[in-house]
Amino acid sequence: MAIRSILTYPDPFLKKIPARVKDFGPELQRLIGDMADTMYEAPGVGLAANQIGEDYSLLIFDAEPDPEVRNFKVLANPELLESEGSFLSEDEGCLSVPDFRANVKRHARIKVSAMDERGEPLVMDLEGFEAVIVQHEMDHLRGILFIDHISSLKRSLYVKRVNKQLRREAV
Template sequence: MALLPIITAPDPRLKQVCAPVEQVDDEVRKLLDDMLETMYKAPGIGLAAPQVGDLRRVIVVDVSHDDEEKAPLKMVNPELTWVSDHDASYDEGCLSLPEHYAEVVRPAEIKVAYLDEQGRNQELAAEGLLATCIQHEMDHLEGILFVDHISALKRNMILRKLLKARKASAPSELEKAG
């Protein structure tokens, strides 16, 4: 397994719609394993393939607590098959928008169909934090970030801060030449 670099906003790859996976093979299984290792190391509770520069419909999620046994979910081509009428609100963050959080409202319960790492069809009913996390990661597959669910004012403020931080951490032309 390998740690993958996590892309941070604003990066155009995070706004791309991802392509379906044609076949779950060893390459996809390696991507899933590498994404899971990267997510745990970050640390995070979810990671989508575009966040590591891969524009395929692949996500990993694990909302287990530190004192619990890990419960990783590896999902290929996830699709929501049902969402509840009632909503839940969570203070969401994202590994691609480090140190920024905002209250996001999403359906409280969902059902999701997906292929597992063996290419078998699965369906999962989820609620609470797991439902929120799956929806958050699935949004990435459509080029949607959690800040796209909040006011334009808050979103622009967060994105400006991230851009400023990126510029501050980038080596200057003088440093590159030296």
């Protein structure tokens, strides 16, 4: 497998809503392996396929990442079935929004339907940190970044900082 480059804000591909996964063959299995290599190397706890420039409604996550054990879960074409409660996810970050963390309002519990890496249907009841990760990654699959959930003032400060950095790099 391979470590892939992670797209970062303001890359327009991050706003694109990816296509549903239809083929669970060898190409998808390679992509899942690349996503796992990339997530563990970053290091991160979740990754959506569109974060590495792939047009698939696919995410992986591991709430207790260990590159040796690699106990990640795969969700293809995930859909939120139920949500319950809310809380402030403190200090949330994103591999596609480097060097920025914020508090984000999330559901406390969720029920998600999806397909696993073989295309078999599954339903997961998640709460706590796992629920936060899956909500965050599912947002990616809807073209939403976690900074879209924060106040416009905090978001504009981050955008200004990124734009300033991009101008410096262009010189």
